[in-house]
Amino acid sequence: DQSNSLVGNISVNVLQVLNNGNLVIRGEKWLTLNTGKEYIRLTGVIRSQDVDVNNTVESTKIANARIEYSGTGAHHNGQSPGWLSRFFNGPLWPF
Template identity: 40%
Template sequence: MFGLVLGVTALTAHASVSAQETLVDVASYRGLAADHRANRPGDILTILVQEATRAKSQAATDAGSQVDIAADLTTPHDRYDAGVGFGGRSNAGAQTTRMGELRTQVSARVVSVANNGDLQIEGDQVLVVNGERQQIRISGLVRVQDISSDNAVLSTRIANANLELVGVGVVSESQRKSILYKVFQWLRLL
């Protein structure tokens, strides 16, 4: 009988200790059947970047002016005619077209959650190919409803999206204009 009382006492003491200590963090635990889409700070989600931009600006001017002055003098023996004329015409046209396209996937981290449940996200990805370094940065607000079941969201569904692609290396350096070119352009020689 003493062994049975000792066993029950030990079992009761063990149960009270295990109720206080657990291997699972109750605040961050998600069950196997729970929704595993990002919904709190520190969670990661995939951004499917599918951006295409196109802008076109066109302007044309057509101006002209003309001034004519004429005088005529007639005497019984002679006739004098005089005239002065000025004219001018100017035509000008300009067109600017710019297109850009970016298609990639970037992982982003939830930084904070707004009162209405929207997620503030930030992501950064660096890719180096043949010494050319490209960095993609993305930030903005994502509605939890726009996150798919595979924990991904389209970049077009990000509010206040800030998407930046920066390249540094031989290719991007070759795109920069030299100081000599800029001087000739300023002097309107190019």
């Protein structure tokens, strides 16, 4: 089992207002760290009535939520398979 948690806020833009009044949203936040840059990208659909007086929405109220967390730099590159692993798992390896 894999478990991750994110805590924080992210600003989003409304990309589209659907016929039923729901809002298609998308936002991205970049973080610069010692070892590189990381980003969090969020897309989904919210109901306009779920936007509170502080202009925020709880993450549990985002339908079709898609959350991407990735980055660049030494830490991120360390997560990628090396050239030998790519060779043995690639299309040229017959076994």
